[in-house]
Amino acid sequence: MRELLLPKFNNNDEGCVLVGWTVDDGAAVSADAVIAEVETAKALEELVADADGVLHRLVEAGAHCEFGRPVGLLFDSRQERDDYLAAPVVTTAPEGEGEGEDHDGGPDPILSDAARTLAKDHGIRTEQLRTLGKRVVKASDVQRLIDQGFMDQGAASVAAGAAGASADAVVVTLSPRQRAVAAVVSEAHRTIPAAFAAIAVDLTAFRATRGGAPYGLVELLVKAIAARHADFPLFFATPGADHTLTLASAANVGVTVDVGTGLFIPVLKDAARRPIADLADDLMDFRVSALRQNFREDAFADEGITLSLHNDPDIILAAPIVHPGRTCVVTLCAERSEVALTEDGMPFARPVTTVAATYDHRYLNGRDAVRFLTEVKQDLETADAIARLAG
Secondary structure, three states, rough: EEEHHHHHHHOOOEEEEEEOOOOOOEEEOOOOOOEHHHEOOOOEEEOOOOOOEEEEOOOOOEEOOOOOOEEEEEEOOHHHHHHHHHOOOOOOOOOOOOOOOOOEOOOOOOOOHHHHHHHHHOOOOOOHOOOOOOOOOOOOHHHHHHHHOOOHHHHHHHHHHHOOOOOOOOOOOOOOOHHHHHHHHHHHHHHEEEEEEEEEEHHHHHHHHHOOOOOOOHHHHHHHHOOOOOOHHHOOOEEEEOEEOOOOOOOOOOOOEEOOOOOOOOOOOOOOOOOHHHHHHHHHHHOOOHEEEOOOOOOOHHOOEEEEEEOOOOOOOOOOOOOOOOOOEEEOOEEEEEEEEEOOEEEEEEEEEEEEEEEEOOOOOOOEEEHHHHHHHHHOOOHHHHHHHOO
16 A cells, blocks of 8 residues: 655645546556546646556545545555455544554544645544444535534534624635635735835827727836846845745746636746737737636746736735745836926826736845835836837
């Protein structure tokens, strides 16, 4: 028998959701066969068997699973699996309840991740789980105990209070993707001391020089950000251990894409050197992939700096989180009209936007953030610089 461990698909997540199994419980599988689909915060991935064997599933479809934890077992034969399920072997108990001990009431059962979480949340104890008489306990088994009232008094009081708060209350469960986003956001706020700076950008030159060019402000800003790579390498770096940073070899810019199917951050590779028309094509492909939810994992690889788009109408300022593993995220807000004065004091309207930087203050300081934003602003406001970036 060997454990089927969930590999770490990316460094930003602590785990993922097992969307569904592609083979039946107890079925024979071959090495490298796809046996399940899992969803990370970024993409849908395939889980493959690392050896031939007979599958025994430990995790139910829809469960959130931690990387490195077993989601199944592979046996050499069906007989070995049957013998294993029938054997009174002591295994793991819920966290903090004497793991691995034998009790007068019988052996401790194996719990799936979902069952362990549900039991812990509702105060279901090991001796109560043993009354099920099952070698492997799933979330549905724990739920049956809950429905029968098998929970400690404190947990029961909390559950009853929540249920009785309002007879008309509507409870909404977060989607797997949103739960993954929640985990990243929580980790960012817990570990990253973020600071923020914003600058106004006059779009008059951009409007005048663009004409019918096949690119927009987003693509031009990507080029302006990427052009700063050599002068501001720490803005594109990856934090490491012992107060170190790994510098990026190229200006890879991740761009947020949200078309109503969830938040994605695919990466425009080597954006400083590539033609702006190519970047525009890639961004369109990213939007289509977001609609179809068919991104490949390599679309998110090697991100150096992030561009967070908040350019819906009337958004004048936004300060997104700095994702773990990054040092800076740049924000583009909506275009708007602003009243300004000519040299002789006459009022006129001009198009403007706000470009901002949220940065990890452990590695970047305010003076550098202002210098970075000022240089980006100059590129976006100067006709010659726009022509150079778009050329």
